[in-house]
Amino acid sequence: MTAFLRGAIDLALDNHANAPRSNTQWVFFDRGLIDAAAAPQALDGTTILDTIAQSHRYHSRIFLAPPWPEIYVQDEERRHSMDEARAEFERLQRTYPALGYAVSRLPKIRVAQRADFVLDTLASR
Known part of the structure; x- marks a missing residue:
């Protein structure tokens, strides 16, 4: 499970970093970075959520x-x-x-x- 969750976080980080930046159009994420980073915390107490949540805002x-x-x-x-x-x-x-x-x-x-x-x-x- 840990490898899957790490992969989900990496994918979400990549999606966030490569999302189009626009002041005129909305960009939507399905299952974003917060979802991915919250999972390890719930599973085993890994505390990456707060750091990621502050540095990668939606x-x-x-x-x-x-x-x-x-x-x-x-x-x-x-x-x-x-x-x-x-x-x-x-x-x-x-x-x-x-x-x-x-x-x-x-x-x-x-x-x-x-x-x-x-x-x-x-x-x-």
């Missing part, structure tokens, strides 16, 4: 999608169970605010409506 508003049982599938790509997904979601709901982020929970609506929700939320701030 927009102050983040969006979390809860694990929805109706569409959740455990497979080769998503190996953890629904219970583990729920526990991770709950952990991230605590982690992001502790790091100074405002969290918006994505509503269970059609994808296009969800995209509108995100853009409308960002536009109103």
